[in-house]
Amino acid sequence: MGKDRHLHRTVLAYVNQMFQQISGINLITYYAANIYENYVGLSPFISRILAACNGTEYFLVSWIPVFIIEKFGRRSLMLFGAVGMSLSMVVLAIANSINEGKSADERNTAAGIVAAAFLFVFNSFFAVGWLGMTWLYPAEIVPLRIRAPANALATSANWAFNFMVVMITPVAFSSIGYQTYIIFAVINAFIIPVTYFFYPETAYRSLEEMDTIFHKTTSVFDVVKVARELPRRFGKNGELLIDYNDTEEAAAHGGARRRSSAGAGATGGVHGSGAGFGISNVGDKVRTKNVENVDTPSGGGESSVDEKGVEK
Numbered sequence: 175m176g177k178d179r180h181l182h183r184t185v186l187a188y189v190n191q192m193f194q195q196i197s198g199i200n201l202i203t204y205y206a207a208n209i210y211e212n213y214v215g216l217s218p219f220i221s222r223i224l225a226a227c228n229g230t231e232y233f234l235v236s237w238i239p240v241f242i243i244e245k246f247g248r249r250s251l252m253l254f255g256a257v258g259m260s261l262s263m264v265v266l267a268i269a270n271s272i273n274e275g276k277s278a279d280e281r282n283t284a285a286g287i288v289a290a291a292f293l294f295v296f297n298s299f300f301a302v303g304w305l306g307m308t309w310l311y312p313a314e315i316v317p318l319r320i321r322a323p324a325n326a327l328a329t330s331a332n333w334a335f336n337f338m339v340v341m342i343t344p345v346a347f348s349s350i351g352y353q354t355y356i357i358f359a360v361i362n363a364f365i366i367p368v369t370y371f372f373y374p375e376t377a378y379r380s381l382e383e384m385d386t387i388f389h390k391t392t393s394v395f396d397v398v399k400v401a402r403e404l405p406r407r408f409g410k411n412g413e414l415l416i417d418y419n420d421t422e423e424a425a426a427h428g429g430a431r432r433r434s435s436a437g438a439g440a441t442g443g444v445h446g447s448g449a450g451f452g453i454s455n456v457g458d459k460v461r462t463k464n465v466e467n468v469d470t471p472s473g474g475g476e477s478s479v480d481e482k483g484v485e486k
Contacts, residue, residue, distance in 0.1 A: 179388040180320050182397075186373060187312030187328040193365050194308040195335035197259050198358035199300050201343045202228070202293050213270055213347070214289050215281045224290060231294055236301040244410070247377040248311055249369065255303015256365040262296035263359035270352035308332065314376040317385055374401035378408055386421070 202209070206228050210221035239251055246254075269289035273281040308328075316324040346354040374387060374397050387404055391397045407416045 177389055178317060178385065179391060180317075180324075182391070182394060183316045183388060184320070184324045184327060186315055187324055188331045189368070190311050190373070191308045191328045191332040192335050193256075193368075194304045195332055195339055196358075196361050197256070197300060197304060197365065198263065198339065198355075198361070199297070199304075200336055200339050201354070201358065202296060203232075204340055205343055205347075206293060209293065210290060213274075213352075214286045215273065215278050216286075216290070228294055228297060232297040232301055235298045236305050239302050239306060243307075243310075244377060247375050248307060248314075249373060249375045251303045252307055252311075252369045252373070253303075253366060255299050255307075256362050256369060258299030258303070259296055260359050260362035260366070262292050262299060263355045263362060265292045266296070267352050267355035267359060270355065274351050311373075311376065314379070314381075315374075315384060317381060371395070371398060374398050378406050378410060380408065382418075383407055 207218075207221045207225035210216045210224050211218055214221075216224065243251060266289055269285045269292065272285040273289075276282075312325050312328045313321065343354070346357070372394060374384075376384065379387075379401075383404070383406070387397065387401045390400045390404070405416055407414065407418070407421070409415050
């Protein structure tokens with residue numbers, strides 16, 4: 175996979191976008207009015223009003239993570255959203271199972287109200303945990319050199335699974351009814367452990383720190399542990415906590431430079447002049463160029479110097 179673990183990081187970005195869509199958000203976004211009318215039992219007019227209110231509430235709640243994402247971090251919000259979405263789907267399955275197959279007069283009013291309300295609740299959990307997260311997290315986890323292609327690939331997952339969910343939802347509702355919600359409840363429950371065990375926290379991390387985390391990672395299973403144990407270089411207000419020169423990465427690079435310098439010195443000694451001065455050929459040439467006369471200790475006479483700078 176390589177030291178930079180480009181494939182690992184690209185897969186995390188791709189799956190992150192996929193999770194956003196298979197959570198079932200577009201089951202509600204596209205079909206809210208239809209659900210309110212045909213499965214909750216509301217009138218067409220009220221169904222459309224509620225669908226519009228649902229979208230408006232969805233937009234307003236989506237502003238919440240803008241103000242709390244740095245405080246709570248990416249992982250916490252994704253986990254919070256997945257737990258809430260899974261539970262919301264469970265409640266929707268139960269509420270819709272009560273009224274499924276019944277006429278408008280036979281339907282349980284309380285179950286209908288719960289079903290209508292939890293479409294709003296699901297949207298709220300999604301807006302906080304996953305709406306904007308899947309556009310931020312992939313950009314933070316991949317290095318600059320592959321950011322464009324990696325995020326292009328991840329975005330393709332968003333649209334591919336968006337298409338899949340939108341196309342299968344009407345078929346699922348007509349075939350298995352309320353059990354459609356159970357499927358999405360299970361999917362959202364599956365997202366929880368995957369996020370917890372495989373997605374490292376990126377809050378307060380620079381791109382260089384993310385590189386360090388993946389350089390120290392040996393498998394897909396230990397990246398979260400490595401990220402948790404590696405001290406942050408920057409504080410919550412952007413202040414520098416650990417200078418780069420004090421990091422393990424700098425120490426490793428410094429050691430490599432010292433070894434390189436030592437190797438260069440050894441090479442110079444081997445290729446030095448035959449006069450035994452232990453200096454390189456470059457040094458001999460400089461010395462030959464700059465030295466023209468050498469004073470003798472006996473009488474101020476001049477002695478000539480040969481081409482290697484050795485007094486005759």
